[in-house]
Amino acid sequence: MPMFAKLKKYFFIPVILIVFVGGGYFFVKSPEQPSLTEVPCAFCNATILANQKFYEDELVLALISHRPIFPGHCLIIPKRHAERFEMLTNEEMTQIGLVIKKVHQAAMQEYQSASYLLLQKNGREAGQTVPHVHFHYIPKQAHDASVLVFFIKMYWSQIKKPLSNFQMQTQCKKMQAAMHTDCADETL
Numbered sequence: 001m002p003m004f005a006k007l008k009k010y011f012f013i014p015v016i017l018i019v020f021v022g023g024g025y026f027f028v029k030s031p032e033q034p035s036l037t038e039v040p041c042a043f044c045n046a047t048i049l050a051n052q053k054f055y056e057d058e059l060v061l062a063l064i065s066h067r068p069i070f071p072g073h074c075l076i077i078p079k080r081h082a083e084r085f086e087m088l089t090n091e092e093m094t095q096i097g098l099v100i101k102k103v104h105q106a107a108m109q110e111y112q113s114a115s116y117l118l119l120q121k122n123g124r125e126a127g128q129t130v131p132h133v134h135f136h137y138i139p140k141q142a143h144d145a146s147v148l149v150f151f152i153k154m155y156w157s158q159i160k161k162p163l164s165n166f167q168m169q170t171q172c173k174k175m176q177a178a179m180h181t182d183c184a185d186e187t188l
């Protein structure tokens, strides 16, 4: 068997090691870490919101992720500081659902996505790092169904350079332009 074919055959071994060992390094936190309530809240930080926010209503904000797994990766959060999903009011839950639909419409238009993931973590053991409820909206392109590619991209998003303020503000303008319909419209 030619050398290249042999290398190709065993290429999956280092990839799996990188994903699982690397994933363990990033996502398994040591018990000495402070509890989430002691961590400063990035989503109540005015500077972060100024660079990443592209939507705001009475109850909900939508932000561009500074470490996108795929282009168009957004975060939908309650305006009020609440650490976990079960701490949301019924009104906040309803409005977050409506804003997710609205973000989805805008992302499909701006990033030509075909599918999307919603990801929401509650508690350190579930991988939550920011002590403020947030839904990740992660768009996927057509024919991009590989779970392995998703995990590699998720791993890579944690080690590559985050988006610059200019890049995030550019994406905010694109999403703002696409979110022109009334969010309270339940026919969305």
Ligand SMILES: [Zn+2]
Pocket (backbone or CB within 6 Å): 041, 042, 043, 044, 080, 081, 082, 131, 132
């Ligand atoms: Zn907060």
